Each structure stands twice: as C-alpha cells, then as structure tokens.
Amino acid sequence: MSQEKVLECLKCGVKLAMGNVEVTYLNNKFPIQLPKCPKCGLVFIPEELATGKMLEVEKALEDK
Amino acid sequence: MDHKLIMSFEEKCIQEQPPACNATCPVHVDVRGMVAAIAAERFTEAFNIYCKSVPFPGIIGRICDHPCQSACKRGEAGDAIAIAALEKAVVQQVEVARPKLTPASPKSQRVAVVGGGLSGLTAAHDLAKKGYQVTLLETGSQLAGRIRERFSTELPEQVINDDLAVIEQLGITVQLNTGVGKDISFTSLCEDYDAVYLTALPGQQPGELTIDPLTLATEIKGVFAGGSLRLGNTSPIGSVADGRKAAISIDRYLQGVSLTAAREQEGPFQTRLFTSLVGVEPLPVVPMGQDRSFYSKEEAKREAARCLQCQCLECVKVCPYLEHFKGYPKKYVRQINHNLKMIKGRHEANILINSCSLCGLCQEACPEGLHLGELCGMARQEMVKKGKMPPSAHDFPLRDMAFSNGPSCTLTRHQPGHTVSNYLFFPGCQLSATAPEHVVRVYDYLTEKLPGGVGLMLRCCGAPAEWSGRRELFMAELQQIKDQWEEMGKPCLVLACSTCQQIFQQYLPEAKLVSLWELYDLHGLPQVAAAKRPTLVAVHDACTARHRGEVQEKVRKILLALGCRLEELPTSGNKTECCGYGGLMQYANRPLADEVAKRRIKQSPADYVAYCAICQENFTAKGKRTYHLLDLIYGEADPTTPAKRRVGYSQRRENRVKLKNKLLKEVWREKIVPQENDYTAIKLLISPSVQELMEERLILVEDIQKVIAYAERTGKKLFNHDSGHYLAYHRPVSVTYWVEYLPEGDGYRIFNTYSHRMEIPGGDE
Ligand code: SF4
Ligand code: SF4
Ligand code: SF4
Ligand SMILES: [Zn+2]
Numbered sequence: 001m002s003q004e005k006v007l008e009c010l011k012c013g014v015k016l017a018m019g020n021v022e023v024t025y026l027n028n029k030f031p032i033q034l035p036k037c038p039k040c041g042l043v044f045i046p047e048e049l050a051t052g053k054m055l056e057v058e059k060a061l062e063d064k
Numbered sequence: 065m066d067h068k069l070i071m072s073f074e075e076k077c078i079q080e081q082p083p084a085c086n087a088t089c090p091v092h093v094d095v096r097g098m099v100a101a102i103a104a105e106r107f108t109e110a111f112n113i114y115c116k117s118v119p120f121p122g123i124i125g126r127i128c129d130h131p132c133q134s135a136c137k138r139g140e141a142g143d144a145i146a147i148a149a150l151e152k153a154v155v156q157q158v159e160v161a162r163p164k165l166t167p168a169s170p171k172s173q174r175v176a177v178v179g180g181g182l183s184g185l186t187a188a189h190d191l192a193k194k195g196y197q198v199t200l201l202e203t204g205s206q207l208a209g210r211i212r213e214r215f216s217t218e219l220p221e222q223v224i225n226d227d228l229a230v231i232e233q234l235g236i237t238v239q240l241n242t243g244v245g246k247d248i249s250f251t252s253l254c255e256d257y258d259a260v261y262l263t264a265l266p267g268q269q270p271g272e273l274t275i276d277p278l279t280l281a282t283e284i285k286g287v288f289a290g291g292s293l294r295l296g297n298t299s300p301i302g303s304v305a306d307g308r309k310a311a312i313s314i315d316r317y318l319q320g321v322s323l324t325a326a327r328e329q330e331g332p333f334q335t336r337l338f339t340s341l342v343g344v345e346p347l348p349v350v351p352m353g354q355d356r357s358f359y360s361k362e363e364a365k366r367e368a369a370r371c372l373q374c375q376c377l378e379c380v381k382v383c384p385y386l387e388h389f390k391g392y393p394k395k396y397v398r399q400i401n402h403n404l405k406m407i408k409g410r411h412e413a414n415i416l417i418n419s420c421s422l423c424g425l426c427q428e429a430c431p432e433g434l435h436l437g438e439l440c441g442m443a444r445q446e447m448v449k450k451g452k453m454p455p456s457a458h459d460f461p462l463r464d465m466a467f468s469n470g471p472s473c474t475l476t477r478h479q480p481g482h483t484v485s486n487y488l489f490f491p492g493c494q495l496s497a498t499a500p501e502h503v504v505r506v507y508d509y510l511t512e513k514l515p516g517g518v519g520l521m522l523r524c525c526g527a528p529a530e531w532s533g534r535r536e537l538f539m540a541e542l543q544q545i546k547d548q549w550e551e552m553g554k555p556c557l558v559l560a561c562s563t564c565q566q567i568f569q570q571y572l573p574e575a576k577l578v579s580l581w582e583l584y585d586l587h588g589l590p591q592v593a594a595a596k597r598p599t600l601v602a603v604h605d606a607c608t609a610r611h612r613g614e615v616q617e618k619v620r621k622i623l624l625a626l627g628c629r630l631e632e633l634p635t636s637g638n639k640t641e642c643c644g645y646g647g648l649m650q651y652a653n654r655p656l657a658d659e660v661a662k663r664r665i666k667q668s669p670a671d672y673v674a675y676c677a678i679c680q681e682n683f684t685a686k687g688k689r690t691y692h693l694l695d696l697i698y699g700e701a702d703p704t705t706p707a708k709r710r711v712g713y714s715q716r717r718e719n720r721v722k723l724k725n726k727l728l729k730e731v732w733r734e735k736i737v738p739q740e741n742d743y744t745a746i747k748l749l750i751s752p753s754v755q756e757l758m759e760e761r762l763i764l765v766e767d768i769q770k771v772i773a774y775a776e777r778t779g780k781k782l783f784n785h786d787s788g789h790y791l792a793y794h795r796p797v798s799v800t801y802w803v804e805y806l807p808e809g810d811g812y813r814i815f816n817t818y819s820h821r822m823e824i825p826g827g828d829e
Contacts, residue, residue: 054822060410
C-alpha cells in the first residue's frame with residue numbers, strides 16, 4: 001500500500017505513515033498496520049479493508 | 065429454551081421418516097437408497113445396501129414375497145415400483161464378494177437354534193455376528209431343506225450354498241440329522257445352553273407354548289420361539305424377520321436388559337412420511353424383455369428411475385430460505401437447539417435463525433403444520449436475553465424504528481373539533497415513509513366518511529422490535545400505543561398495513577381493528593378525476609395478511625371496482641410469499657432477501673399491486689413495476705410512464721418528518737418549529753450511483769452529514785493527493801462512517817461512502 005504517501009492529514013499538514021493501530025470490536029483488540037498521521041493519530045482504513053477482511057472479522061466475532 | 069418445546073418442533077417434522085417401501089418391508093431394506101443406486105447404474109452399491117438388511121441376499125433376493133410393493137407410493141401414480149424384480153436383478157447381476165463378516169468379540173454365552181430354515185438361519189447368523197456361541201440343530205440332512213424343495217426352480221443349488229457359506233464363516237456349529245426330543249432332549253438343551261430359539265416344535269413337546277408376539281419369548285425362561293412354528297411358512301421375508309426379532313430378544317435377554325423397550329418399529333409399520341403426488345405423471349412398470357422373467361441391467365435402471373425417491377420437503381419446496389441452508393426443518397431445529405445451548409465456540413446457526421422471514425408459509429405447506437418461523441422468533445428472543453444476538457443483524461431497522469417513534473415523527477391527535485375519537489387511523493411507519501401524500505388523502509377520506517371523530521396516530525407498531533427478538537423494547541413501544549389509545553377512548557383502529565394489523569391482533573386483542581380496505585369497500589371509493597390505472601394487475605398479498613381472507617377479498621373487490629383485470633400469482637392468499645422484508649430478513653441476510661424478492665417478481669410479467677408499502681418498495685427496488693393499492697385508488701398508477709424508483713432509506717425518514725409537520729400545519733393549524741441540528745442544514749450533492757451504494761450499505765444522508773459536520777468542525781480530515789478528495793470518518797452510532805467528499809457551491813459533493821463496525825481508538829472525539 002503506497003496510499004499513505006499521497007494521503008495527508010489536513011489538521012497537522014503532514015503525510016500519513018504506516019503505523020500500529022489497535023482497532024476493537026466486542027471487547028476484542030486487533031493490532032493492525034495502517035496509514036496514520038504521525039502527529040494526531042488520524043488513520044486511514046481503505047474501502048476494500050472495511051468491506052472485505054474487516055467485515056469478515058466482525059461477523060466472525062459476532063458469532064462467537 | 066424449554067427442551068420439550070424444542071422437541072415438539074423436532075418431532076413434527078416427518079422428513080426423516082422412512083418411505084412406505086422401507087417401513088413395510090419386514091426387515092426394512094433401504095429400498096429408496098438401493099433403487100437410487102440402480103438408477104445411477106451403481107449395482108454394487110445397490111447390492112451392498114441390500115445386504116445391510118438381508119442376511120442371505122442370493123436366496124431372499126430371488127424368493128422374497130415383497131409386501132413392500134403394495135405399499136409403494138408410486139402405485140398411486142401408475143404402477144408400484146417392481147421392488148422384488150429389482151432386488152432380483154441386483155443379486156443376479158452383481159458378481160462381487162459378499163461383504164466380509166467379522167463377528168464382534170467372542171462372548172461366552174451359548175445359544176441353541178432349533179431348525180435350519182430361514183428363520184433359524186437368520187437368528188443364528190445375527191447372534192453369531194454378535195459374538196455368541198451358536199449351535200444350529202436341524203432334523204433334516206441339509207440346511208434350508210424346505211426352501212430348496214419349495215423354490216426348486218427359483219433357487220439354483222449354487223446360490224443357496226454360496227449364501228450359506230456365511231454360516232461356516234461365522235463359526236456356527238451345525239448339527240444335521242439332529243432332532244430335539246429324539247437325539248437330544250429338550251430339557252438338556254435348556255440346561256446346556258443359555259438361550260434357545262425354537263423354529264420347529266421339539267419332538268417331545270414341552271407342553272403348549274405361548275409366544276409373545278412382540279419379543280417371541282415363551283413362558284419358559286430363556287426359550288424363544290418363532291418362524292414357521294408361529295407363522296406357517298408362507299412368507300420367506302416374514303421368517304427372516306422373525307429370526308431377526310428372536311436374535312434381538314436373545315441378545316437383550318443375555319445382556320439382562322429390557323426385552324420390550326422401543327421395539328415398535330421392528331416389523332412392518334405405518335410410516336408418517338408424506339409424499340406429494342402433485343405433478344407426478346403416472347407411469348406404468350417397465351416390462352421385462354421377451355421371454356425373460358428378470359430385468360436386464362438396462363431395464364432395471366429404467367424401472368428404478370420411476371421411483372419417486374419419497375420424501376416430504378413440502379416446506380422446502382416453497383420457502384427459498386429453507387432451501388438456502390440445504391436441509392429441512394428437523395435438521396434446522398437441531399441446529400438451532402445446539403446454537404442456543406452452546407456457550408463457547410462458533411454459533412453457526414445465528415445466520416439460520418436470523419434469516420427466516422417468520423412469514424409462516426412453511427406452516428401452510430407442512431402436512432404436520434410445523435412453523436419454523438415461530439421457533440426462530442423464540443430463538444431470537446433468547447439470544448437477545450443472553451446477549452448472544454449479533455449486534456449488526458438488526459441494528460439498522462431498530463434505529464429506524466427509534467427514529468419513527470422519536471419526537472420528529474410521532475403524532476397523536478383527535479380529529480380537529482373533537483374531544484373523543486370513534487376511530488383512530490394508524491397508517492404505519494412504512495406507508496408514512498413511502499407515500500406520505502396517501503396518508504394525508506386517506507385521513508381526509510376517513511374524517512369525511514366516518515362519524516364520531518377519527519383520530520390519527522403516526523408511529524411504528526413495533527414490529528422491528530418484535531421480529532428482532534427485543535421483547536422488552538417491543539413491550540415498551542406497545543405500552544405507549546396502548547396508553548394513548550386508551551386515553552383517546554379506545555377507538556376502533558383503522559389499519560393500512562397488514563403487519564400493524566397482525567401485531568395489534570396478537571398484542572392488543574382488546575382493540576377493535578378494521579382494515580382500510582374494508583372501509584373503502586363499505587363506504588365507496590373516492591371519485592378521482594383523470595385517473596390513471598393499468599388494465600391488468602397481479603395481486604401480491606403480504607405475508608402478514610396470510611390469514612386475513614377478508615382483507616384479501618376486499619382488496620380484489622376494490623381492484624375490480626376500479627376496472628382492473630386481476631391475475632392471481634401462482635401462490636397467493638394463505639400461501640402467499642414474503643417479499644424479503646418479513647422478520648427483518650433483508651437486514652440479517654441481504655443476498656437471500658434479494659433472491660426471495662427476485663423469485664417473487666418473476667412469477668408474472670403483469671404489473672404487481674401490493675397493499676403493503678414495504679412489499680411495494682422491495683419489488684420496485686428490483687425494477688418490478690409495483691403499485692400500492694392506494695396508487696390505484698387515487699388514480700396515480702400510470703402504466704405508460706417509467707416505473708417509480710424506490711424511495712430509499714433517507715428519503716423515507718425525511719418523508720415521515722415532513723408528513724408530521726404537514727399534518728400539524730394543515731389539519732391542526734399548529735405552528736411547528738423545526739428542530740434543526742447543526743448537521744441537517746448541510747447540503748449534499750449525491751449522484752444516483754452513490755445513492756445506490758448508500759442504500760446497499762445502509763448509509764443515510766444524515767450519517768454523511770454528521771461525518772462532514774464533524775470533520776469540518778474539527779478539521780480532522782485527510783486529503784488524497786491522487787484524487788484531490790477529502791476523506792473523513794466519524795462514529796455517531798455503533799458504526800464508523802467514512803465519506804469521501806469535496807466542497808462544491810454551498811454544499812458538498814459526495815464521491816464515496818462506506819462503513820465498518822470496528823472502533824478506531826482515539827481517532828474520533
Ligand atoms: S416410490 Fe420409491 S421410495 Fe417411494 S415407496 Fe415406492 S419404492 Fe419406495
Ligand atoms: S416462516 Fe417463512 S421464511 Fe421462515 S421458514 Fe417458514 S416459510 Fe420460510
Ligand atoms: S413440510 Fe417440512 S417441516 Fe413439515 S414434515 Fe415436511 S419437511 Fe418437515
Ligand atoms: Zn494529524
């Protein structure tokens with residue numbers, strides 16, 4: 001994913017860089033590498049991730 | 065959930081009952097399976113299936129008196145399947161080694177079997193297989209002597225000897241030329257052996273023997289009797305069955321367990337399996353080739369192909385949901401039960417439970433009246449109670465209900481100038497959402513026609529809460545309705561939606577209900593100038609109107625009075641099909657709901673008429689021209705213009721708010737101060753393709769407005785140098801929404817939007 005190079009946090013005026021993020025669902029934590037603003041922590045979750053893998057994991061957790 | 069209740073559902077489903085052939089066969093040959101194998105030219109498999117139930121296939125296969133055949137269902141549409149001839153074909157044509165028999169670990173107990181006919185041979189065979197030390201005593205000089213005489217033409221010597229080789233293989237001791245009472249005394253037999261099976265009377269009689277028909281036990285302990293001694297020797301397969309029965313009894317006796325428990329289905333019995341013959345073309349039996357008394361493989365295959373492969377599946381045939389999960393209710397009940405009981409692990413039946421439309425069609429189709437929807441409804445309640453309901457399944461419709469029952473949409477009033485209401489019009493949240501103009505007209509009509517004051521109540525009946533298993537939430541909604549209804553003097557409820565009607569009928573039984581359609585019929589249709597109406601329509605009854613024969617009838621009467629020709633869909637009335645919305649199927653299992661709707665709209669090329677706003681919206685969304693009955697009544701069903709677009713989720717919300725405000729202003733002359741949130745003023749420019757995406761992803765205009773309001777206020781947004789667009793996210797509810805946008809004019813252009821339920825830490829305050 002070279003996406004972070006072209007994504008800029010408008011609040012901080014800096015380019016996003018890959019970083020560790022911990023997303024959560026139903027009391028489960030998932031460490032994940034995502035483009036992230038190095039200053040304020042704003043992240044980018046691409047559409048394919050949200051509607052693909054992430055959705056799958058959500059469903060699996062809901063059925064646990 | 066109560067175990068008995070679950071069991072009562074499971075027991076109702078008869079799909080696993082054996083077909084008539086199998087149930088009538090005294091040893092329960094799996095005729096259906098065997099015949100299927102023949103039809104598929106798998107003769108070896110057919111032979112093996114046959115051997116599972118029949119101890120001496122070469123012999124029995126040639127001489128069986130086939131009581132199964134007269135029970136065969138095929139006999140009600142043409143000739144019964146020639147089961148005996150097919151079995152004969154199998155044993156004649158298959159040259160395979162008999163399945164090798166290995167006795168269970170040897171037991172010390174000794175059993176004497178008196179008589180080497182079919183019954184004795186079977187008992188000896190079955191007992192030896194179980195590991196007992198078996199001695200077979202025969203007066204004559206060879207085994208199966210009488211059979212050899214009686215069937216000398218049917219049974220070549222070689223066939224008999226091949227079959228009986230198994231006796232030696234199983235280590236059975238055979239004593240030929242040994243008469244009990246002559247060569248060995250009955251008393252010493254009883255002393256030497258742990259159990260005795262008599263198929264012929266001993267020479268020196270032990271007195272009159274009484275035989276228990278269920279167990280073949282006699283009054284002498286450890287002595288059992290059956291076979292030709294009991295039956296005469298008319299039925300070879302009957303003798304085999306008796307031998308088998310004796311073996312089961314002797315095994316139980318020697319193990320010291322109950323002789324009588326659970327033996328009802330040992331011999332022939334009446335199956336409960338229902339097999340429909342609807343649409344089955346009568347076919348005669350396949351004849352045998354010239355001068356032959358047996359089938360060739362090819363003939364056997366053709367004869368076998370006539371088998372109906374009896375099964376029930378009446379409900380599965382009509383319900384795409386039941387079909388989708390590749391089973392039938394008995395299986396599903398077990399899966400649901402397992403799902404509810406399981407604590408840890410994957411709840412794989414969640415999707416099964418939540419996909420049912422609760423429409424009750426299964427109950428109409430099922431010969432036993434099983435309603436799987438009832439069980440799914442109860443299972444949902446239990447899941448909610450235990451905190452095991454997947455949050456996403458019903459989140460959206462519940463939020464929509466909360467909106468409908470929130471301050472911007474609800475309204476309860478007496479008719480202006482009245483302090484009591486004789487009637488109360490309850491249009492329902494969906495009609496208010498898809499066709500608010502109709503609600504205004506109908507209210508106008510009702511106040512004109514009905515005396516004594518017609519009140520109005522705008523809100524949702526609570527069906528989404530009920531369907532999603534939120535019992536408490538539903539009861540709270542219901543209580544509000546009940547309180548207001550009582551306050552208004554318990555008026556007769558006038559209902560435009562069959563779901564509201566179903567809900568109130570069940571949960572507000574003290575209220576008098578009348579459907580709007582009955583009132584139009586009673587008080588006459590409004591006169592409409594320059595009305596536009598199609599000439600031919602097909603009526604789609606809502607699944608919640610399944611049991612409302614009087615409503616269905618009135619709807620048709622109205623359509624005829626409007627000058628339409630009617631077409632009946634293949635299923636309507638009490639057999640009508642759900643549009644895909646019932647039970648919130650659409651939210652829990654979108655692809656399935658799409659399939660359901662598509663299947664329904666393909667049933668006729670005619671334009672459809674629905675009298676439920678959601679059915680109309682669902683079919684319209686799939687491109688089917690579908691009118692609401694009110695469109696026809698008010699002359700707005702124009703078959704010459706392009707089909708209406710669906711209204712969509714966002715517009716539906718907006719319509720409800722506008723309807724309330726319009727009625728307050730125009731009917732009650734009240735000033736309304738619209739309570740605007742900061743975000744509602746945000747103007748959006750959304751292309752039709754993005755609108756489609758929003759419908760599919762259940763994203764509302766207001767969700768997007770909230771994201772933009774938040775991003776613009778906080779400055780928290782990304783800029784994509786590739787596309788030149790902004791991208792922002794926000795989590796106003798339990799969902800994080802993402803919006804790709806740019807300012808344009810005095811509003812914002814939306815390029816894309818998506819969502820997820822996972823939370824991003826910190827990124828969002
Ligand atoms: S049609 Fe086939 S399955 Fe049905 S009873 Fe006859 S042989 Fe058995
Ligand atoms: S209630 Fe309706 S959707 Fe559910 S199983 Fe029965 S027929 Fe199918
Ligand atoms: S109709 Fe369905 S539920 Fe009823 S017995 Fe047949 S398979 Fe079972
Ligand atoms: Zn930043």
